[in-house]
Each structure stands twice: as C-alpha cells, then as structure tokens.
Amino acid sequence: MRAFWAEGYDAASIDRLCRATGMPRASLYQDFGGKEGLFLAAIAHYVDTRIGPLADALGPRGTLEADLSAFFVEVVALATGDSQTPGCLISCVLAEVAGANDTFRLELDRRFTALEDRIAQRFEHALASGAVTDKRALAGMLAAVARGIMLRARSGARAQDLDKIARVAVRASLRDLT
C-alpha cells in the first residue's frame, strides 16, 4: 500500500512491491492474481485503515461544526502525516490510472460515492428533512474540498495552510445551511 501510495501505480514495480511486503513473487500472484489485484487489495486496506477513522470522525459525536472540523483535522493529518506518502492513495494514484482502465474507474467512483454518502448522512442527521439546502450537493462540495486538500498536500503544501482552507470550508458550508 505504501509503495503504491508513494510512487504511483506504474512506478511501483513488482520487485519493489515484493521487497516492501516481504512476499515472494509466487505468493503474490497466488494470492492476488497480479498487479491489478494487489493494487485493489491495497486500496481496500487503505480504506479500512486510513479512510475509516476519517469517516468515524464525522460521528455524530458533537455538534455538526465540531464533527466537520474533526473530519478535516483527520483529512489534513492523512494528507501530510507521512512525508514519504503525501496526499491520498485514492485521489492521487487511483485517479490517474482510472483514466485508461475501466476497472479502476469504477473503483474510483465507488470509493468517491461512499465518502459523499457518509458526509450526506451526517447532514441528514443534523438537519430538518425539509431544509432548503441540497444535502448531497453540499456533501459533494465538502468532499471536493477534502480531495483538493489531498492534492495540494501532494505538491508539498504545509499542514498549517491546509488547515486554514479546511476551516474556511467548514465555516462557509455552515453559513450556507441557514
């Protein structure tokens, strides 16, 4: 997972992946069927271990504002926490290979949709069902900000600057609700 994350899909060679996982080539092909299968397994592991906590921060635990802020704290931490793996495996790596590979494009769509659903669900909990705002569009907007933050981290942006962006997004989206 970390090899794909740091270097990208094509640049991470089977040799390197074997060394990184401590896995013999034969077992890798036995267990995952090939590079594509290994990559999809890495994505699944990434979602379990990295995106999971991030979605959990949405709660509901506290106020809507507190939960959204906590979510973005996790986003920035994931994007900048390890200097060897800046950005997001899904937004920065899967998104590239999704251009020419239908399997990967569908996987990307599934993972993107899942996060938006999770954010929209938090809004459903917080707001009267008759609220004027389109909750799915609002969730999509916040997910877009999160992904933009991931991309910006890939270019080496400081966590402090990304935090500012996140705070603006949370405040603006809350004002949009009224």
Next chain:
Amino acid sequence: MRAFWAEGYDAASIDRLCRATGMPRASLYQDFGGKEGLFLAAIAHYVDTRIGPLADALGPRGTLEADLSAFFVEVVALATGDSQTPGCLISCVLAEVAGANDTFRLELDRRFTALEDRIAQRFEHALASGAVTDKRALAGMLAAVARGIMLRARSGARAQDLDKIARVAVRASLRDLT
C-alpha cells in the same frame, strides 16, 4: 498532451506519443530531451490552452458572483468536455508522478500556486483591503473545490452533478465574505 491526459504519464509510451504528435522519435528527443521534457512541455501547453481561458473567466468582468460562476462553468466544461480525457492533466496526472519525482512535485506546486494567486487577486479587486476574511485561504478553498471537481470527473461523474457542487461552493464562499 492529450495522450498523457487520457492515459497517464507512464502508460503513455514514447511510441504512442510519436504517433499522437506525428513526430519522429529522433525529433522528439532533439526538441524535448526525453519523456520528462515532453511532459513538461505538454503541461505548459495545457496551461496555455486550457487553464488560461479558465483563469480569464475570473475577469473581473461582472460581479464577483458572476465571475466565480463563470470560472466554475469553465472548470466543469474542462473536466467533462471530452470523454476521452476526463479530469485535469495537472490534478490527475501530474499529481501522481509528483509523489516520486522532485521536478514534477515542484512543477505541481508552481501550477497550483499560480491558480490560487489568480483567484486571490480577484478577491483583492472585489473586497476592501481591510476585510476580515483571509483571502488567500478563501482562494485556496475555491481552488480545492475546482480540483475536487476535476477528480470527480475522472471517475465519470455527470457535468450536471458537478455544476451543483460548484454552485454550492460559490454561494457558500460569498456568504463567508460578509
């Protein structure tokens, strides 16, 4: 440019690039020095022909709201206009290879910063200099939304849904200004 955009950096082979450009291999190496140089030239051409019009839409031409809306119309059009090249060459392709290549990471940072500067400049024009809002953070937030839209288009999202996200972002950011 379109070959890199559609297939990604590594997947676009020199053979394919020669066929796509109608350029002999020797001339390609003569004029661009190699694959990296050709890719950087493709990025520059992309900025000139695709990002330029998008930045021009920011004006100032009309009201702040009208100019921001026009900007996002261009963003969505660029992201979804050609089904063979979904998303953004910079946000979807350059961002991946930036993980393992310092030249590309610096290039990514330069291009990202340039767009944020352009958006911030539009805010400087519209707002009293003493306004409470951090214009750079607000510009960074809108740039993040634009890049999130580019990513979402890479997964096959419909232009109609991306437009909704853009409208929410414009409205929320304007409310944040007061």
Next chain:
DNA sequence: ATAAATACAGAACGTTTGTTCTGTATATTG
C-alpha cells in the same frame, strides 16, 4: 548549383517490465 545542416524513418541498444516456471524446503494431514 553546390555545400552544410537539418529532418526523418526505422533498426538496434540494453533495461526493466509483469508474469510464469522449476526445483526444493516446509507444513499439514491421515
């Protein structure tokens, strides 16, 4: 027209790629 320089098509280079195969060691099971 003649000389110098550039442009070109394609073969050739050595690597590296993803994948499969071979033989041996290690577990597992009855």
Next chain:
DNA sequence: CAATATACAGAACAAACGTTCTGTATTTAT
C-alpha cells in the same frame, strides 16, 4: 511416520520500455 499439499527463492520468459544510433532524404544558404 509417510504422503500430500503448500510455500518459497530465484531462474527464465517474452514483451515493452526509454533511449541512441545509422543511413538516407530534404531543406537551407551561399
């Protein structure tokens, strides 16, 4: 303990990679 299956390390594979080279057209400039 014996028989069978699994796991392993590394060789071997054809294919594709980025890059360089060779010889021949084509253009440019005097």
